[in-house]
Amino acid sequence: MKPVATAPPPPGAPTRRRPSSRALRRGLVALLAALLTGSLVTVMPAAAAPSGVAAATKPSWPGNTPNPNGGTDYFIDATSGSDNAGGTSPESAWRSLAKANATTFAPGDRILLKAGEQWHDEQLWPKGSGSAGRPITISAYGDPRAGRPYIATNGNVPSPFNADGTKNPETVGLTGAIVLRNQQYFEINNVELSNDDDFATDITTERVVRDGIMVSINADLLADGADNIMDHFRIFDVYVHNTDGPSFWQQMHYGGINFQVFGSRNYREYGTGGYYFQDVRIENNTFENVELHAIQFAFNWFGDRTADSGQYDENGKWHEGWEQLWVRTRDLYSRDVYIGHNYAESIGQGAIQLANTKNMTVEYNEVNGFLERYNSVSVALYLWAGADSVMQYNEVYGGPYNEFDGTPWDLEYTNFNVTYQFNYSHDNPAGWMSYMGNSSNSVARYNLSVNDNGVLVKNMLSTNYSPTYFVNNTFVYNGAEMDYFHDETFLSRVYFLNNIFYNYSTTEPTPWYRRTDALRHAVFSNNDFYEASGSHSSQEPADPNGLRVDPRFVGNPTSYLTGAGVDRIRKAAAQFRLRDESPLIDAGRYNAHLGSEDFLGTHIYYGDAPDIGIAESRIGEKVTNPVDDDPIEEEPGNRVNLALGKPVTASSTHPGAGGTLGAEKLTDGDLTTRWAAADDAAYPITLDIDFGGDTTFDEVYLDEYTDGGTNPRVQSFDLQRWDAGTGEWVTFASHDGGIGHDLTVTGFGSVTTSRLRVALTEQIATEVYTPTMTEIAVYRTG
Incomplete structure (x- = not known):
């Protein structure tokens, strides 16, 4: 929830930006819900509740209830506390964050900041680590009517760069309002953070880095044989705003919540099977006016861009070091990461930029404006060099117009088994999906795109290991404002099955491609190509099983639902269900890459065949265990390659x-x-x-x-x-x-x-x- 009452800043302190109308509305709704339920602690489903946070029986911050983890509670009060006090009760609270920074905490301990208090020009970096079942917690205590405790670091953090502009191994990772380095078993909740003294002034020339929460593994500071896998992090109900940084790329990521692995040498000089985070949950947080990212996961090896840092894969394909194939071959993935129910507004670069992670679920996140203060390319929500992960039920809107990336989603380099499904994007003028290559088993299915009028599937810079599947997506766009369906050339096989291409322009047909033979490696089957003008482009791809009819949605496709939030994302999608008389019912074809359910949670499929589009109708007999008895992958081409298999x-x-x-x-x-x-x-x-x-x-x-x-x-x-x-x-x-x-x-x-x-x-x-x-x-x- 948003802070609802925060004491005025002391004389001379920077004025805090008023929350946006959307954020304020979210905060008031959260407050009302809290008052009705009798608790200011966010109530979460049992399966998702962070350990060590019990539901309160009366209005309270977590620190007002007994410590459930058996450790000691330490209290900090910026107004009435004293660093000479014991710190173990509200009456004997410490005053400064520096006191906590000088303390090594034990498993189960809690660091509790008094609600409504503010700490300016200070950074919180407690020492020590928790243990399994006994995390160290940073949270709030005090008056339930007061706002979150507020750490306004104002850029008072060390620089991660040396004087010559190279990275400083000693200070990288120390750039947050809250910092953890080579520490684990931590939970952070119910705090407010900023890290800029004048956000209105754009930083364009300085080499500075400022984060909200910075969690890092510094490989150079870990002794041989030391634990280099950092386990168990829970970050929820945190409000991060006004963290500034340069609008140019510094080969350094920063943001609202930032997980990074640092090493000053080439990646080959470190061991395999380590140097990663695991068991991480980041949920129910709010981000406004942050650079570069709201949430970020990445490796930042200093030596991965040298001439000799690349490697060949098993097919003889060369990967530059920055493509980070080495994360896979050396098993350096972070893993078991959940990122959900976060709200990000006015983000400088890509809002949720994730890399080098497997077994990740990213869902129910809302991005309202990205790439707002950055002079290069990025994407709203994407995974780079990851594996075995899914992005679902996310909503993105308000992106920029950008010739290169600038899209809501991205099938990025060096991804293995990454799926985008059940996502809703709208009003992003750069397009819908960036698409890079060098990946295996990339799937985008049952997604809804409305007025992403740039390039629907953008780029393709390298061949893939295996075909990519775009299946059962619904695209609604204005052909008169659209750049292209595809702007470059598909370099490997791409399947487009059961999609709806709905062009509501009454004057211009869909512009399908910019380059000759751009769709040569694309196979279209059982799609619907609807042109409101009645005129179809000569570029329209061949689809022997396709249709050219009005889908007959249950709602008006140009009066789509916006502003409802991700908790109602299925309501937005339901408008694009098919009427019972729609010609698209049973007009699709089954393929295993469709998965097992549609955007609305309906089983796939009913009747003689799957429907076209994002929603399956419950018409006909349920096919409980679908089998692909007509694989599109085995269909012969129209021509025989006479050289195929010849010596x-x-x-x-x-x-x-x-x-x-x-x-x-x-x-x-x-x-x-x-x-x-x-x-x-x-x-x-x-x-x-x-x-x-x-x-x-x-x-x-x-x-x-x-x-x-x-x-x-x-x-x-x-x-x-x-x-x-x-x-x-x-x-x-x-x-x-x-x-x-x-x-x-x-x-x-x-x-x-x-x-x-x-x-x-x-x-x-x-x-x-x-x-x-x-x-x-x-x-x-x-």
């Missing part, structure tokens, strides 16, 4: 990456694998495909490998056929405009030969390294 001989092959860069990768039909020439290869570099007999074709497809650090490298090439009669290679096509991605070569007529040579004859002048390619395919279209 390939290269004049040069790179010996690195564990032998995974062989020429056979060029005809395996898998764009996630590749061939590379040796570093000292001399041009021309030849790639010879043996068809095993005379083969006739009229089209050749070539694709180079690229990623964040690899550009196209081939400037010119020749296509040659083997002439068995003369025993020579004969050129039938030449090209000097480069290869890049998805180059289809035609116009040479019909060629019959038993062998095909692709002779790479020249490198792009600005490139240093030799070529690397993912595929050569050959077709007969005539």
Whole structure:
């Protein structure tokens, strides 16, 4: 809940920003609920209640009730306390946070700040750790009518940078109003925090970092053999506001609640299977005017951006160090993290930026305005280099217009088994979903997007390990204000199944793509393409099982529900259920990636087939255990790749990456694998495909490998056929405009030969390294 009564600041103290109307409304509702239930302690479901917080039987702060964990209570009163007192009762309370900072607390102890009191220019960093079942708690005591105790640190924290701008291993992680470093078993609740002396003045040139709550693992300060896994954190009912920072990237994350792992050396110099957080719950917190993030999880190794910090994966794909594949290969994921029911308003960069975590659930969070004070790219709520996690029932709105990211959600680099489902985004002019690549089993299903009128699926910078699935989403947009459905080129297989594309513009059809062949690797099946104008774009993707009809929603799609909060997110989605007479009922197709229920919690599926869109109708017999008896993944294409599986001989092959860069990768039909020439290869570099007999074709497809650090490298090439009669290679096509991605070569007529040579004859002048390619395919279209 929001603070409802806080004493005026002392003379000369900074004026606190009045809570927004939305936040004030939330606070009043919370206060009314508390008064009706007889408690100022947030009442949570038993399964979600933090340990050590019992429901009060009368209006009270947690510190007014007995300590349930068997430790000692320490009281701090900024007005009437004395640092010379014992501190173990309200009558003998300490005065300053410095007294607590100089104390090492024991398991079960509580650090209790008096409600309504304020501590300016101070930081709270208690020492010690709790233990299993006996956490150390930071909370409030005192008058139930007073506001939360308020720590206004005013930027009075050490700099994490040395004079030359490099990171200082001694001071990184010490930048919060509340700090924990290499400590565990802590619970923090019912406090108010800020960390800026003048938020109205934008910090644009200083190298400063300011956090609300900063929890860190500093690997350099842990002795060999020391416990380097920090366990059990509960942070709830905290109000963080006015934490400022520069609007440029400093290779340092900061925010309202910040979990970071720091190390000054390269990640390879530390052990595996450690240096992470586990069992973390961050819930029911409020954030306003914070930089960079409201909530943040990440590694911040100082040496992950050097030239030698990258690594090859099992498919021979090179990952730059900053892509953080090493988190997976060295088992450095934080784990068992829950982030729920938080409200974030007016956030400088990405509101909830998560990285390097697995077994994470992020749900019922509301983001109202992000990327408001940051001059680069980010996303409202996303996970980077994570695994086995789900983002669901979140609402995001009020984003910026941004050509690059700026979307509510992001299928980011190096994610494995990450799902976005049951989320509601609206009024984000940059678009709906950023999409990076280098990931496996990414799924976005049963999400609702209204007026995310930028690019619906934005970017794709690298190939994926496995196909991505966009299934049963509902998109409502204005084609006249929309940039594109997709702005770049899908580099790997992407499936779009059972989605509704509802364009309510009466003048402009949907602009589907910016680049030629952008959708070449996208497969559309059983989608509905509705154009209010009645005119369909010539770019509209082929969908043999698709529809072009009015979905017949139960509500008006352009009068969508806003401002209700995430607790009513299903009410917002229910407006987009289908009427009983909708032609989309039973018009979808089943695929295991649909999951087991829709946005409204209805089982999938009823009737002859799943419905199209975010809501399944209970019409027809319930199919209790669906089976995909018509896998879209096994449907044959319209053309046969005549080179598929044929042997390939290269004049040069790179010996690195564990032998995974062989020429056979060029005809395996898998764009996630590749061939590379040796570093000292001399041009021309030849790639010879043996068809095993005379083969006739009229089209050749070539694709180079690229990623964040690899550009196209081939400037010119020749296509040659083997002439068995003369025993020579004969050129039938030449090209000097480069290869890049998805180059289809035609116009040479019909060629019959038993062998095909692709002779790479020249490198792009600005490139240093030799070529690397993912595929050569050959077709007969005539």
